[in-house]
Amino acid sequence: MPKLRHSISAREVAVLGIVLLLLLLMAAFFHPLISLGSKRRVNPEKVKDLAPLAELSVRSINLSSDLAYESLWSDVKDSEILEVEAKSELTFSSLMEVEDVVKETVGGSLRERLLNATYCYENVSSASINASEAAYLLDQARPSLMLALDLLLKGNVSEALAIWNGIESKVLESRKLVGDAISSLIEVDRSSLLSEAHEQVVNGSQSKLEQLADELDQIISLFLLVKERPQEVEKILEAALSLESGAYIDLKELLEEEGVKAAIQASENLNPGKAGRFAYHVGRFKALMQFPCACQQAGQQGDVGSGAGREERPDD
Numbered sequence: 001m002p003k004l005r006h007s008i009s010a011r012e013v014a015v016l017g018i019v020l021l022l023l024l025l026m027a028a029f030f031h032p033l034i035s036l037g038s039k040r041r042v043n044p045e046k047v048k049d050l051a052p053l054a055e056l057s058v059r060s061i062n063l064s065s066d067l068a069y070e071s072l073w074s075d076v077k078d079s080e081i082l083e084v085e086a087k088s089e090l091t092f093s094s095l096m097e098v099e100d101v102v103k104e105t106v107g108g109s110l111r112e113r114l115l116n117a118t119y120c121y122e123n124v125s126s127a128s129i130n131a132s133e134a135a136y137l138l139d140q141a142r143p144s145l146m147l148a149l150d151l152l153l154k155g156n157v158s159e160a161l162a163i164w165n166g167i168e169s170k171v172l173e174s175r176k177l178v179g180d181a182i183s184s185l186i187e188v189d190r191s192s193l194l195s196e197a198h199e200q201v202v203n204g205s206q207s208k209l210e211q212l213a214d215e216l217d218q219i220i221s222l223f224l225l226v227k228e229r230p231q232e233v234e235k236i237l238e239a240a241l242s243l244e245s246g247a248y249i250d251l252k253e254l255l256e257e258e259g260v261k262a263a264i265q266a267s268e269n270l271n272p273g274k275a276g277r278f279a280y281h282v283g284r285f286k287a288l289m290q291f292p293c294a295c296q297q298a299g300q301q302g303d304v305g306s307g308a309g310r311e312e313r314p315d316d
Contacts, residue, residue, distance in 0.1 A: 046101040050118060051194065053095050057124040058198045060088045061185075064131035065205035068178065069212050071138040072145075073277050078136065085132035092125035116192040124202060127184035131209060134177035141167040141174070145219070149281045153288070155241050157226060157234040164223045175216045182209050211276055218275040218282050225266045232263040233289070240291040251296045264289055 063084050067076050095118055102114045144167045152160035185206040190199050226233050235257075239249050254260055267290065272283035 046098055047106065047114065049094060050098050050114065050121075053091055053098065054117070054121045054194050054198065056087065056091045057095070057121045057128065058201050060084055060091060060128040061124050061131065061205045062201050064088065064128040064135065065181075065208045067135040068131040068138065068181075069208045071135040072142060072212060072215060075142075076135060076139050078139065081132055081135045081139070085129060085136075088125050088128035088132060092122060092129065095122045095125060113192070116189060117194060120188045120192045123184040123187045127181040127205070127209075130177045130181040130184070131205075134174040134181070134212075137170045137174040137177070141170040145171065148223075149219075149278075152226065152237075153281065153284050155234065155237040157230055157237065161223075161226055161230055164227070168223070171216065171220060175213065175220065178209055178213050178216065182206060182213060185209070214274040215276040215278050218270060218272075219278060222270060222282060222285055225263065225270075229259055229263040229266075232257070232259040236260060236263060236292060237288055240288040243291060243295055249292075251292050255292060255296060264293060 064081075067081055067084065070076050071081075099115065099118045099122070102111060102118060106114055144163050148160045148163040148167075151163070185202055188202055190202070193199050193202065235254060239251065239254055242249055255264075267286050270282050270286045272279045272286060275282040
């Protein structure tokens with residue numbers, strides 16, 4: 001059987017040529033997009049932004065740490081909090097861009113120094129973002145917190161606890177944010193900061209946030225105790241306030257209750273010395289919780305310091 005021979009016509013050659021040309025054109029068109037996807041273009045001039053961005057991050061942490069600290073004690077403007085948070089986020093984003101540029105365009109020992117400095121100010125900006133968010137939450141929670149503390153010290157445990165339950169999540173979240181901010185500032189290598197003035201601001205901001213963290217820890221511990229043993233705390237405070245007023249109470253039965261013993265023992269862990277501006281509240285509560293035991297040990301009810309735990313309210 002004869003073998004069939006197939007010859008390519010001029011038409012087919014023309015079609016193949018057009019297809020090949022189209023493929024080449026498509027490759028040429030999409031090549032820049034593929035390149036950009038694998039390697040982002042960088043502007044070497046952005047390295048010069050490090051110094052002004054460093055200054056912005058330091059100013060932001062100075063302001064945001066002040067706002068966070070003040071928000072637990074007095075009213076602060078939401079607009080001011082949101083403004084510093086927005087600036088901190090923008091500064092952080094810009095510093096990330098500087099980091100990328102340094103990695104792409106700078107070599108040798110200069111690269112390491114610039115990266116270390118950039119990492120420092122990224123941590124400062126991150127701390128400022130967290131401090132701003134904490135300030136916003138604490139400013140919202142503060143009025144209810146003050147009311148809950150005042151009610152508690154008057155013996156209105158159920159009312160105080162109901163108010164606390166409404167703000168507990170905000171207080172706990174703010175404590176986490178403050179802790180995250182402190183952790184970021186601890187990560188800052190002081191030797192890589194651009195000036196001694198920056199180091200002083202970072203240290204001062206960290207110290208202020210640590211004071212705030214201590215205050216929040218004492219407040220949270222106090223209400224955790226009340227939340228775990230509300231009935232026992234109410235009995236103890238009622239007895240203590242009655243003793244202060246000069247009333248006679250048979251303490252033997254009260255102080256023999258296991259739950260009451262546990263609540264009094266738990267109150268010993270409160271530390272007014274770490275409560276800062278809330279030393280009065282924490283100290284007064286602790287003293288009231290201890291007062292019935294002190295009266296029993298003294299053998300004379302009401303003789304152990306009428307006005308247990310009364311302290312001057314801090315002016316700050």
